Amino acid sequence: MSDSIVSIRDLHKTFLLSHSGSGSLKTAMLWWRKRRIERLEVLRGIDIEIKRGETVALVGRNGAGKSTLLALIARVYKPTSGEIRVNGRVAPLLELGAGFHPDLSGRENVFFNGVILGLTRKQILERTDAIIDFAELHRHIDAPVRSYSSGMLARLGFAVAVHVDAELLIVDEVLAVGDYAFEAKCFARINEFRAAGGSILFVSHNLDQARMLADRCVWLHHGVIEREGKPDEVLDAYMHGDAEVL
Amino acid sequence: MWAELKELWRFRELLISLTERELRIRYKNSALGFLWSLVNPLVTALVMSIVFKYFLSQGVGSYTLYVLAAYIPYAFFQFALMDSAQSILVSLPMVRKVYFPREVLPLAQIFANFIHLVLALGVFVVISILVWLRTPGEFPIRPTVVILPLVLLVNLALATGLSLIISALNTFYEDVKYIMGAVLYIMFFLTPVMYFSENVRHATSQMGPRGDLLYILYHLNPMATLCTTYKKVLLAPTPVRMGGETLQPLDLDWGVFGIAALMSFGILILGYHVFNRMKWRFVERP
Numbered sequence: 001m002s003d004s005i006v007s008i009r010d011l012h013k014t015f016l017l018s019h020s021g022s023g024s025l026k027t028a029m030l031w032w033r034k035r036r037i038e039r040l041e042v043l044r045g046i047d048i049e050i051k052r053g054e055t056v057a058l059v060g061r062n063g064a065g066k067s068t069l070l071a072l073i074a075r076v077y078k079p080t081s082g083e084i085r086v087n088g089r090v091a092p093l094l095e096l097g098a099g100f101h102p103d104l105s106g107r108e109n110v111f112f113n114g115v116i117l118g119l120t121r122k123q124i125l126e127r128t129d130a131i132i133d134f135a136e137l138h139r140h141i142d143a144p145v146r147s148y149s150s151g152m153l154a155r156l157g158f159a160v161a162v163h164v165d166a167e168l169l170i171v172d173e174v175l176a177v178g179d180y181a182f183e184a185k186c187f188a189r190i191n192e193f194r195a196a197g198g199s200i201l202f203v204s205h206n207l208d209q210a211r212m213l214a215d216r217c218v219w220l221h222h223g224v225i226e227r228e229g230k231p232d233e234v235l236d237a238y239m240h241g242d243a244e245v246l
Numbered sequence: 247m248w249a250e251l252k253e254l255w256r257f258r259e260l261l262i263s264l265t266e267r268e269l270r271i272r273y274k275n276s277a278l279g280f281l282w283s284l285v286n287p288l289v290t291a292l293v294m295s296i297v298f299k300y301f302l303s304q305g306v307g308s309y310t311l312y313v314l315a316a317y318i319p320y321a322f323f324q325f326a327l328m329d330s331a332q333s334i335l336v337s338l339p340m341v342r343k344v345y346f347p348r349e350v351l352p353l354a355q356i357f358a359n360f361i362h363l364v365l366a367l368g369v370f371v372v373i374s375i376l377v378w379l380r381t382p383g384e385f386p387i388r389p390t391v392v393i394l395p396l397v398l399l400v401n402l403a404l405a406t407g408l409s410l411i412i413s414a415l416n417t418f419y420e421d422v423k424y425i426m427g428a429v430l431y432i433m434f435f436l437t438p439v440m441y442f443s444e445n446v447r448h449a450t451s452q453m454g455p456r457g458d459l460l461y462i463l464y465h466l467n468p469m470a471t472l473c474t475t476y477k478k479v480l481l482a483p484t485p486v487r488m489g490g491e492t493l494q495p496l497d498l499d500w501g502v503f504g505i506a507a508l509m510s511f512g513i514l515i516l517g518y519h520v521f522n523r524m525k526w527r528f529v530e531r532p
Contacts, residue, residue, distance in 0.1 A: 016530070075345035092343055103271050111263070112267055117344070
């Protein structure tokens with residue numbers, strides 16, 4: 001088995017933006033001639049290698065392509081060109097309840113989320129209790145998810161994601177939820193996960209968090225890697241450079 | 247296509263759970279629960295029998311069961327397409343975050359509806375036995391019922407193929423579901439649910455060569471052939487009254503059924519192909 005969990009070569013991603021917003025046949029037919037299609041090159045040649053057990057922080061301004069890169073690694077998008085190789089199970093940490101159905105109970109949603117993230121039904125049933133324990137939702141687990149607060153949803157989502165034996169956890173700005181005690185618990189769990197050889201790729205605008213967690217930092221700017229290396233160096237350069245741009 | 251099918255097989259647990267979830271959500275907040283899915287065909291059957299008995303009285307036994315035998319599959323077809331049309335749009339937040347074969351979303355809707363179809367046909371059998379107990383005659387369930395699974399399979403293929411195309415298109419153009427609603431409404435009248443294929447045969451046979459063409463065109467709709475097949479497979483042949491004449495029942499035309507089956511599986515393959523070509527663009531929807 002290779003020692004890198006993700007290896008990316010010369011990755012490009014271009015989106016086609018249509019300004020008429022063809023959400024209906026009418027606009028598509030009326031505007032097909034005048035349609036202005038703009039090509040938006042979000043990623044323009046990215047090379048990244050993530051080793052097993054490594055935690056990498058992605059920083060960059062809005063629109064730099066951070067979320068697109070995460071989505072490409074999670075196989076939500078197809079690359080325009082270039083190559084992504086992922087050697088292991090990836091678990092994206094879902095945004096607040098993105099994978100939850102409001103009418104189903106917390107328990108049913110845990111089951112369903114686990115299956116989406118690639119567990120078999122038997123595996124997820126075996127782990128449901130551990131997940132509920134972790135999320136500290138015993139009292140509410142059989143109530144429909146629509147009655148949950150955002151903190152409860154975040155706890156449940158996080159609990160599922162760290163119980164699916166992922167080898168790479170993808171986190172897009174969702175660590176800043178839950179109260180202080182739960183946040184501490186999340187970090188403890190993340191450290192456990194790393195100690196067991198798991199890799200993490202996360203986006204954060206909280207630079208202190210990035211400094212604290214990451215082994216390596218990648219600064220993305222307009223779809224290319226501006227700089228990568230030790231968190232302190234890259235983050236200092238990023239804060240400095242970003243202040244200049246502003 | 248084989249690679250896609252293998253990938254789908256890898257995610258079969260997800261498809262099963264989604265189908266279960268669909269069945270569970272549908273009646274989650276209603277007191278009667280699953281029984282609601284039987285209310286619709288039963289009410290239809292009741293209304294039909296009143297209308298046929300008092301307003302369209304044609305003196306040849308009861309048509310209620312014959313109408314019901316075709317109405318249940320037609321309702322499946324209709325609801326399966328309508329539910330799956332929206333399936334991807336509704337789950338777009340999830341589709342944007344997690345990878346899984348996107349076809350599981352419309353497929354789960356189809357399978358959930360298909361389970362309803364099978365259960366409703368079970369209820370249909372019970373009703374026809376009850377009717378037979380009240381008015382004994384020829385036993386209603388025919389030996390031909392053994393080929394019912396084949397008919398169901400063709401019906402499933404047709405509904406799946408169409409729903410793959412429609413759900414993919416509807417993700418980009420939301421007009422598609424309205425167009426489909428209108429087409430399904432028109433199609434209901436162009437499908438022998440309320441009447442018999444014997445009516446169609448008789449009417450077109452009096453129009454000369456143009457009529458023959460019309461008869462063929464009529465049966466290019468696989469759902470028309472399927473509805474006739476359900477009636478003939480499930481129930482005893484019945485004479486049909488039309489304008490003072492009594493039409494003798496026609497035998498099931500296996501050639502026509504074969505063509506409908508071929509068309510249905512063709513549509514299934516085409517639908518899967520279309521869906522696979524479009525599925526990567528769902529998340530990039532403008």
